[in-house]
Amino acid sequence: MDFGESAERRDIRMAVRRLCERFSAAYWRDLDAKGAYPDELVRALTDAGWLAALIPRRYGGAELGVGDAAAILEEINASGGNAAVAHAQMYTMGTLLRHGSDAQKERYLPALARGELRLQAFGVTEPDAGSETTRLRTAAVRRGDRYVVNGQKVFISRAQHSDLMLLLARTTPYDELADKTEGLSVFVVDLRAALAAGQIEIRPLPTMMNHHSTTIFMRDLEVPAADRIGDEGRGFRYILDSWNAERILIASESLGDGRWFTERAARYATERVVFGRPIGANQGVQFPIAQAHAQLQAARLLRDRAAWLFDRRERCGAEANMAKLLASQAAWAAANACLDTHGGYGFATEYDVERKFRETRLLLVAPISNNLVLAYVGQHVLGMPRSY
Amino acid sequence: MKFLVCLKQVPDSTVRVKVGGDRRSIAAEGITWSISPYDEYAIELALERKDADASTVVSVVTVGPARSRDALRQALAMGCDDATLVTSEADLSALDVAKALAAVVNEAKPDVVLCGKQASDDDQGLVGPALAEALGWPHVGMLTKLVPGASGLELWREVEGGHEVWSAAPPVVALVHKSEKEPRYPSLPGIMKAKRKEIPEKDLASCGVTPGAPRPEVALMDLPPQRGQGKVWKLDGDAKGVAEQVAKALREEAKVV
């Protein structure tokens, strides 16, 4: 058993760290205050090839594995930033990669790799379909060589900072389905064209953290049939296929956050003197930080194993889901330890703790709520009755 | 034109250094290593020449322990063409390092040798000038810019309140203070390319160096004492009174004025 990291993986971490050093805490603080999108960072990540890590070489990418992609996102979050601003490009691409036609891949992937197109938006959630994806109502009706789409999506992140959106929509009415996991299809939507044609409206949806989320209204949105990915009605399956990668990547962002929190907390606990000695000399301060660190290490091992299985094309649903669960919880434990350690200063914006605290809290709930992860483990790993 | 950049792997600037058990060196445990910042500027200056003229060759070399290979790969990933590692697990004196580098220079025959003006770990600034001396080449310090000129190279160096422009015909050794642009970061395609490059390894003997040049010994290494807590005076309208108290404390307690 080899727990070491390859030289290449170390190089990747170092290079991403180097890039992130140019985007200081003040940069992130300013974005957060303004609710702005980090265009410069995303441009730098794209130019250095990081967002094309998973794209095959023949389309201009680096053809790395999920384990490498995980290291990239982890380092961004560990630097004090938030990889969520760009992660979608990595995991939404999986659906296009695995299920897109050659023509679709030729059309989109090289442009994505070069940074001429951005695929940062993934439209799944609706007001009446969050955890229960198969309930979604946005309807795509076939008319000749195109589909006409009507409906509403909610919480769709970065739609205003993306050229393309991967859209999950219903192509067969729910009541007509024997198997409720069928009847949905995936489309690549050209957001710019749709906006220009007035067929789509994107409204910002402010949230607790700067996540660039939006509500999207589609009114007679025309999508060429050629932009449907894979077979009609198999969309939910395709999305499911991309979930393991997503879980591993989200786990990695959590681990990066956790590293940031424990490092900050340990440093502050060592420096801050109260009652004549560093606060870290008290077990009540020290132990929660040490505990969170241990939890992070354990989650990291599971994440590494999940990524290792994924990159060997072995089944990894259980490991990927559990890695997401444990990593997001460990990061949250670290966030709380860090906030507690900082006392009142943890709430002061300039310490960055409260910002990271808000950011890492999301990962317990989205892109998938940990309850649903537990439901998966209960049912599919332990064979208990379905609970949802 | 051929450049050779000499670099050193040092603890990353973000590392919080701890003193080792021997109290004469830093604790190496858990350290993240990277290229010394001035050496990164040197790489950037050389790569800018390569951007301007694709026939330019930029090589890098380091003398150091096996882990220094990571720093060389980082330089290759930034866009350098080839790298050489001279391994020495033991910490060497600046003169021995310069001798080993001179052997590499004599073999590679670059037109320009660039070094950082000093390494960010020991801040001695000895290797560059010692290398110029060992080679018998002219040397220019505090370099900030390098452009081809009428008679060879224009070498811009920072001086108090401005800059000087020197010209030199290669071969020359220059010690870099800064580059105009921040050093480029290694790109992912760069890392993939670097992975395929062999990094030849030499030992000191093959460079004709028997370590033993005189060197200072570190007697004791210690972290600065922990800062105590500050003192806060409340400004309750009596600014003059408070100012007097502060001045008194600065003079009598802190003894700084």
Ligand SMILES: Cc1cc2nc3c(=O)[nH]c(=O)nc-3n(C[C@H](O)[C@H](O)[C@H](O)COP(=O)(O)OP(=O)(O)OC[C@H]3O[C@@H](n4cnc5c(N)ncnc54)[C@H](O)[C@@H]3O)c2cc1C
């Ligand atoms: C900042 C942000 C960004 C987002 N970005 C995107 C995006 O880009 N694209 C996108 O499509 N979506 C996005 N989402 C939506 C996100 O994926 C959903 O919020 C998430 O899947 C949960 O769905 P819901 O909010 O409808 O919660 P619900 O499904 O209504 O669930 C509410 C609560 O009930 C629990 N619950 C429900 N059923 C069960 C059960 N059977 N057993 C136990 N517990 C249960 C859930 O776990 C949760 O705690 C984003 C959300 C946020 C907050």
